[in-house]
Amino acid sequence: MATPILDVQNLRVRFETHHGIVRAVDGVSFHLHEGETLGLVGESGSGKSVTNLALMGLVPQPPGVIEADRLTYQGRDLLTLSDRELRRLRGNEISMIFQDPMTSLNPLLTIGRQLTEVLEVHKKLGRREARRLSAEGLDDVGIPEPQKRLDQYPHELSGGMRQRVMIAMGLLCKPKILLADEPTTALDVTIQAQILELMRRLQESHGTAIVLVTHDLGVVAGMSDRVNVMYAGKLVETAEAGPLFEEPRHPYTKGLLGSVPRLTGDPDAELDSIPGAPPDLAALPPGCSFAPRCGFQVARCTEDIPTLFELPTVQSERRSACFEHARLGPTLIADTRGRLNGLDGNPDGDPNEGTPA
Amino acid sequence: MSTPMLEVTDLHKHFPIGTKGLLGKPARWLHAVDGVSFSLERGETLGLVGESGCGKSTTARAIIGLYPPTSGSVKFEGQEISHLTRSERAPFRRRIQMIFQDPYASLDPRQTVASILAEPLKIHRLAKPRERKLRAMQLLDAVGLNPRHIHRFPHEFSGGQRQRIGVARALSLEPDLIICDEPVSALDVSIQAQVVNLLEELQERFGLSYLFIAHDLAVVRHICDRVAVMYLGKVVEIAERDELFGNPQHPYTKALMSAVPHPDPRVERTRERIVLEGDVPSPLDPPSGCRFHPRCIERHKVAGDLCSTVEPQLDTRSACHLTATATAAASI
Numbered sequence: 158m159a160t161p162i163l164d165v166q167n168l169r170v171r172f173e174t175h176h177g178i179v180r181a182v183d184g185v186s187f188h189l190h191e192g193e194t195l196g197l198v199g200e201s202g203s204g205k206s207v208t209n210l211a212l213m214g215l216v217p218q219p220p221g222v223i224e225a226d227r228l229t230y231q232g233r234d235l236l237t238l239s240d241r242e243l244r245r246l247r248g249n250e251i252s253m254i255f256q257d258p259m260t261s262l263n264p265l266l267t268i269g270r271q272l273t274e275v276l277e278v279h280k281k282l283g284r285r286e287a288r289r290l291s292a293e294g295l296d297d298v299g300i301p302e303p304q305k306r307l308d309q310y311p312h313e314l315s316g317g318m319r320q321r322v323m324i325a326m327g328l329l330c331k332p333k334i335l336l337a338d339e340p341t342t343a344l345d346v347t348i349q350a351q352i353l354e355l356m357r358r359l360q361e362s363h364g365t366a367i368v369l370v371t372h373d374l375g376v377v378a379g380m381s382d383r384v385n386v387m388y389a390g391k392l393v394e395t396a397e398a399g400p401l402f403e404e405p406r407h408p409y410t411k412g413l414l415g416s417v418p419r420l421t422g423d424p425d426a427e428l429d430s431i432p433g434a435p436p437d438l439a440a441l442p443p444g445c446s447f448a449p450r451c452g453f454q455v456a457r458c459t460e461d462i463p464t465l466f467e468l469p470t471v472q473s474e475r476r477s478a479c480f481e482h483a484r485l486g487p488t489l490i491a492d493t494r495g496r497l498n499g500l501d502g503n504p505d506g507d508p509n510e511g512t513p514a
Numbered sequence: 515m516s517t518p519m520l521e522v523t524d525l526h527k528h529f530p531i532g533t534k535g536l537l538g539k540p541a542r543w544l545h546a547v548d549g550v551s552f553s554l555e556r557g558e559t560l561g562l563v564g565e566s567g568c569g570k571s572t573t574a575r576a577i578i579g580l581y582p583p584t585s586g587s588v589k590f591e592g593q594e595i596s597h598l599t600r601s602e603r604a605p606f607r608r609r610i611q612m613i614f615q616d617p618y619a620s621l622d623p624r625q626t627v628a629s630i631l632a633e634p635l636k637i638h639r640l641a642k643p644r645e646r647k648l649r650a651m652q653l654l655d656a657v658g659l660n661p662r663h664i665h666r667f668p669h670e671f672s673g674g675q676r677q678r679i680g681v682a683r684a685l686s687l688e689p690d691l692i693i694c695d696e697p698v699s700a701l702d703v704s705i706q707a708q709v710v711n712l713l714e715e716l717q718e719r720f721g722l723s724y725l726f727i728a729h730d731l732a733v734v735r736h737i738c739d740r741v742a743v744m745y746l747g748k749v750v751e752i753a754e755r756d757e758l759f760g761n762p763q764h765p766y767t768k769a770l771m772s773a774v775p776h777p778d779p780r781v782e783r784t785r786e787r788i789v790l791e792g793d794v795p796s797p798l799d800p801p802s803g804c805r806f807h808p809r810c811i812e813r814h815k816v817a818g819d820l821c822s823t824v825e826p827q828l829d830t831r832s833a834c835h836l837t838a839t840a841t842a843a844a845s846i
Contacts, residue, residue, distance in 0.1 A: 200702035201673075301792075315793045316566075345565035345729065347790045350773035354789050372702065375775030379782035398779040416707035417777050418732040420759065427714070428736065430707035434672040 161188035162333055162366055163212070166227035170204070170211045172220045177439040181207040181221075183390040186465075189334065192360065194367040196381030196398065198374065198413070202435055204390040205370045209336045212368070213253055214243045230334070249279040252327040256339035261323060262311040268295075268322055269307030275329050294325040298355055317348035324355065331363050338370045353380060374417050378402055386410045389436055389446035392465060396475040406468060406477040406485045408453045445479070453481045517592040518553040519691055519723050520577070525550045525586035525596075527569075527576045531798065544798050546572040548747035549586070551828070556690070559717065559724040561738035561755075563731060563770070565794055569747040570727045574693045577725070578610055579603055590691075608638050611684035615696035617676035621668040627654070627679055628664040634686045653682040656719075657712060674705035681712065685720070693725045698733060710737055731774050735759050743767045746797055746805040751832040763832040765812040804835065812836055 170182040182204040189195050197205045210216050211223050214235065228235045230251065235243070247253075255261040263271055272291035276282045282290070288307065295303035298321040311319055320340065327335055337356070341349040353376065360367060369380055377384055377398070384401050386394040386409065394407035405411040415429030433450040436442055442449055448458040457480055465476040468486075479485070527547040530540030547569040554560045562570045576583040579595070588596040595606050614620035621630060631650035635641045641649055651661035657678040659671075668676055677697065684692050694713065698706040714737060716722060728734050734741055735755060742752040743766065751764040762768045772788040790809045795801055801808050807821040816835045826833045 200704060317793050345794070346731075346773040347565065347769060348793065349775075350787060350789050351791075353775070354787070373775065374703070374777035375782070378777050378779045379775045381779075402777065402779050413703060414777065416704045418707070418710065418730070418736040420732050420735060420771065420774055420776065421781075424735050424755065424759075427711055428707035430711055431704035432708075434674055434705065435702075 159190060160232075162191050162231055163189040163368075164227055164229045165212070166225060168208065168211060168225040168228060169223070170207050170216055171222050173222070174220060174439065179438045180390050180441075181438060182211060185385075185387070185390075185392050187385055187392070187395065189366050189368060191333070191366055192364045193383070194360065194369055194381045196377035196384040197368060197370045197387065198372065198377055198384060199387035200372060200413075200435055202389075202438060203387040205387050206338050208387070209253070209338050209368060209370050212336060213247055213251060214238075215253075245279070248275055248327075248332075249330045250332055251334045251336065252330065252332040253336040254323050254327045254338065254340045256342050259311070259316070259319065259343075262319060264311050267308055267310055268314070272307070272322075272326055272329060275326060279330050290329065291325075294329050295322070297328070297359070298322075298325045299351065300325070317344055317351070320344055320348070320352060321355070324352065324359075328359055328363070328365070332365060335365050335367045336370075337367055339372070340369070341376065342371065342373065349376070356380070374402075374413065386413070389441060390438060391446065391478065392476075393447065393478045394476065395465070397473055400470070400475060404486070406475070406482045407479045408451045408481070408485065409447050411485060412450075412452075453479070453484060455481060518589075519556045519558075519591060520554040520725070521587075521589040521592075522553070522573075522577060523551045523587045523589075525573065525576055525588065526584040527572050527581055528584045542798060545747050545800070546797060547576060547583075548800075550744070550747070550749055552742050552749065552752060554691070554723055554725060556723055557717070557721055558740065559726050559738045561734040561741040562725060562727045562744060563729060563734050563741060564744035565729060565770075567746075567794055567797060568744040569797070570744050571695055573744075574612070574695050574725065574727055578612055578693055579607070604638070608634075608640075608687045609689050610691045610693065611687060611689040612693045612695065613677075613680050613684050613697045616700055617673050617680055618668075618700075620680055621676055621683075623668055626665050626667055630668075630679065631664070631683055631686050634683065638687060640687065649686065650682075653686055654679075656685065656716070657682045658708075672705075674701055674708060677701060677705075677709050678712065681709070681716070685716065688720070689722070691723045691725065693727070695727045696729070697726075699728065699730060706733070713737065731759075731771060743770065746794065746800050748805065748833065749828055750806065750834070752828070753831055763837045764806075764834050765810045765836070766806050767832075769809075769811070804833075 166186045168182055168185045172179045172181060185208055197208060199205045207216065216223055225236060269288060269291060272294060273287035276287040276290055292303040292307060295306055300306055300318060300321055341352050344352065371377055381398045384396060384398050385392055386407065388409050394410045405414055412431040416431060418428060431450050436446055444459040444461055445463050448454050463478045463480050465478045466482060468475045468477055468482060525547055526549060528543040528545050531544050532541035533539065534541040550573055552560065562573065564570050575581045577588050583596050587594055590606055628647055628650050631653050632646035635646050635649060650664050654661045654664060659675060659678055698709050701709060710733060717724060726738055738755055740754050741758045742749045745766050751767045762771055769788045769790045776782055788811060792809055803822040803824055804826050807813055813821050820835050826835045826838060829838060
C-alpha cells in the first residue's frame, strides 16, 4: 500500500481554560492518501475543526497545547517544524478553506491583492505573472469576468462568489492537501452544489487530497471515500463511506443518521432523535462520553473508556469505539446474545434494562 | 368551504434604498416581496422555502406586522389585519405567534425563563401574577424541559433547550397560528430532530397551524402538508407536499431539489444533478420577464423570447411559461 501523504497518530489538543482543561481533540489517529477525500463528521464541539487547525499548526499556543505520537506530512514531522518552515507549507502544499468567507478574506485588500500575495510569497512570481495566474484561478472556479473581479473588494461580491474566491485561493499553489472546514455551510443549496461539483473536478485534475470537515451528512456522502465520525473530541467510528452509511457500527453514528430528515422514504415517520445534548468538554462523564445519550448502554460503558476496536469486515479497515459494536452489526444479531452476555457480564443482555445491580 | 385561517393576497413589501434630491425621496426600491398569495387552513402546516434573499422571512414579518406591508391583504379568519393600528391589532397578536431562528439572539439574556414566559401573559393581562409562574412551569413541561428550571437564565441552557424555551414562549398565549422562521437551522442534526418532533407533537396536541419557513427541503418535507417555493420575492410553485416532492413542475423547484445532497453514498454517486449556473440575481435589479430565466436550464423549451419578456403568472400550481403551455395543450 502506498505511504500516506498525511499520517496522524494519537493527536491530542487541549486548552487550559478557567473552567478547567478542555480536551478538544483526544487521541485522534488517521491517515490520508493522495487524491483521497476524508470526511470528518460530528456536531458542534466534537473537535473536528480543531483537528484541522492543529494539522496546520493554527491552534494558538497558549492556551492550546498540541501533542501527538506522530504527525507527519510526507514523512516530515509537522510538530517540530519551525514557524518559518510551517509558513512555507501553509497555503502552498497544505491549504485551507474556511467556513465563513466574510471573515476570512481581508476586507481592506482587493481580491487580486489577496490572491497574488499567495503566489508572490510561495512561488516567488512577479506581479504580472501572479496576476495572470490569479485570474486563471478565478476562472477555474467559475467566476465570470475574473479580470474585473481582481480589482474588486470582498464586499462587492456575493457570498457564493466570495466562497469561490476562497477556494481559488486555496488551490492557487496546487496543494497536495486541502483542509476544507465546512466549505459550503454558509451557502444556499444551489450554490453549494456548484462548489461541491467544483471541488470534485479540481480533485480529479490536481489529485489533491481533501479533508472535508462538515456536519452535513449529505455532503459527506457525496464527497468522501472514508469517513471519520467524532464525538466529544474522540474518534468514535471510521469506515469507508458506503459501509458507514449503510450499516453504522457506533450508536452515535446510527443516531446521527436516524436524525437526518430525508427527501426519500416515509415523510410522516417520526425522526429518531438522540436524547439529551453533547457533553461539556471540561466535565466529561466517566467512561464513554456518549453513554448518557446511548440506547445500547451496558454497565461497562460508564466505567471504562472504549478504544477504537477493529471490526472484522470483508471490506477495508473499519473501526468503532463501542463495547457493543457487535450488537449493531446485522450478521451477528442471531448469535451475539450469548457471546455478549459472556463478554460484559450482563445476564439480561438488554440495553434498556440498565446496569445490573 | 370554510374561511381559511390565514389568507395572503398579492402581498408586497418594498424597502427604500438610498435617497436622492432635497426631499429625500428613495433613489430605488428593493422589492423584497412582490405579489405573494397563499392561504393556510386550520391545523395545517404550510412550508415557505427558497434561498437567502427570496423574501420568505420578509413575508413572515409582513404577515405578523413587524413590517407594515406596502400593499396587499392579509386576512386572519376572514378579517383584514394588514393595516390595523397597534391597539386594533392586539387581539390578533395574541393568536399569531412567532418562533425565531437564532435561539441565542431571541431570548433576553437578563431575564429568567420564568419572566420570559410570563411576559406575554402580563402584556395581554391573561393571568394573575401567581398563576403566571404555574403557567410558565406547565409550558416548560409541555416542551420537554424540567419545570424546576424556571429560575434559570438562558445562558444556562444549550442551543436546543433554548429553542424549546422559544417554542414555550410562543405557546404561552395559546395561539392558533405559529410562524416558525427557520426554527431548526441553527441546531445540530441530533437536536434538530428533537425540535422537529416536538413541533409536530405540539401541533397535534393544541391543534396549531404553522407557517414554516426554511431553506432545508428535507425538513420541510418532513413537517409540512403543503409547500410554497419562493424565488426573488415571488411564489414560483405551490402544491401539496407529496405532489411537490414527487412531481416538481417549476424548473427552479427541480433544481432546488436536485441540489440537496442525500445522506446515502450510493444515491449520491449515481444520481443526476441539475447544477444551476450563477447566483440569485439582486432583488434591486431583477431580470425582466420570468425572474428565473437567466439561470433556467429548460428555457430553450419555450419558443421565442417569451421567458425574458413576459412575466409568467402563478396558475393553481406553478409560475412558468413551460408548465402553462403544457397545461394549455393538455386542456385542448
